[in-house]
Amino acid sequence: MANSPSGDSMTERLVRVLETFTVDRTVQTASEIGRRAGLPSSTAHRIVDDLVAAGLLDRDDEHRVSLGMRLWELALRGSRALRLRQAALPHMERIQAQVREHTQLAVLEQDSALFLERLSHPDAGANITRIAGRLPLHASSSGLVLLAHADAELQERVLSGQLSALSPDTVTDAAALRRRLAGIRAAGYVVAPGSVESVSTGVAVPVRDAEGTVIAALSVVLPRDANPDVAIAALLRAARGIRSDLRATSG
Structure with a gap:
């Protein structure tokens, strides 16, 4: 050119x-x-x-x-994002039927969390996420899951960069974030109260492909004082289902 x-x-x-x-x-x-x-x-x-x-x-x-x-x-022809969205959507609908708030699917793209899909109940609480919108990796629950499972070079680039606060509860200390990422890898999920908006709690789990590589984050956004246990169980169950469906169609 x-x-x-x-x-x-x-x-x-x-x-x-x-x-x-x-x-x-x-x-x-x-x-x-x-x-x-x-x-x-x-x-x-x-x-x-x-x-x-x-x-x-x-x-x-x-x-x-x-x-x-x-x-x-x-953009949709042969898109891996479209295949992932199609596999995830039935599972997201089942989560949404339980939590009746917001259910979201995000992928890692250029050092941020890019949201591919979002389902919302009419009476759901606050949520700034939009389809095709982005959130910082260090701030959102989806971003934290993606960052926790990203390669070391990307993690260092993010943690050594500017960590802006989206709300008073956003963790912006690099050392604290390192500990949090280790906890996410150990637990298999994250609960992030007030990280993006003070009135909400983000809950997210990793989504793996047939080979076990983390390719996305599945999350829900709940009211700040909501008990996250039902959401965690539903997200983990859905993530296993998505992986199984991707494995079935990978051949």
């Missing part, structure tokens, strides 16, 4: 354009995309035009731009 005068490749510029879209920012103008991607206006307009022509972006009658359906279609 040809480089720009700044040294960026075309691929890097395309990615920067697509990354300007977030769960909260789904519609933009080409000029707004250019500013957020740090691109000259003419370059941003040209890239947006090309992506619209390819169907990866859509443009409405007011010339505002959104992610295109073809991008979604291509």
Whole structure:
């Protein structure tokens, strides 16, 4: 791919354009995309035009731009995330029928917890998680499970970096987090009261593939004062079921 005068490749510029879209920012103008991607206006307009022509972006009658359906279609073809979600969803529905709060599935992606699915009861308590949204590994219950089972290099990178507090109860001390990660590996689950929001408790367990590698975290978000025992049992049972289903389809 040809480089720009700044040294960026075309691929890097395309990615920067697509990354300007977030769960909260789904519609933009080409000029707004250019500013957020740090691109000259003419370059941003040209890239947006090309992506619209390819169907990866859509443009409405007011010339505002959104992610295109073809991008979604291509992303799902042969996606390991889709296979995992399909295997997990029946088990998540059974958990949800018991806890009647929030049930979530997350994977490790670029040093954060990326949420693939979320089921919520209409009367459930607070929860900031969204599908395709991210949370820091050190703060969320799902992230803590994923971090506990990540390789040593990733753990050190996260623990030596900036550990921001999402709530007054978020653990931001690296030494305390190391102890907590060891406890998660020993117990097989984590209970994280107030870690993301003071009014909630996150409970999460690891999900393993057919070979036993941790590939995801399954979690529920409960009211802060709720007893987590039923949720822990349901999550562990579901994680075993997901692994069994993945093993059955791995051949």
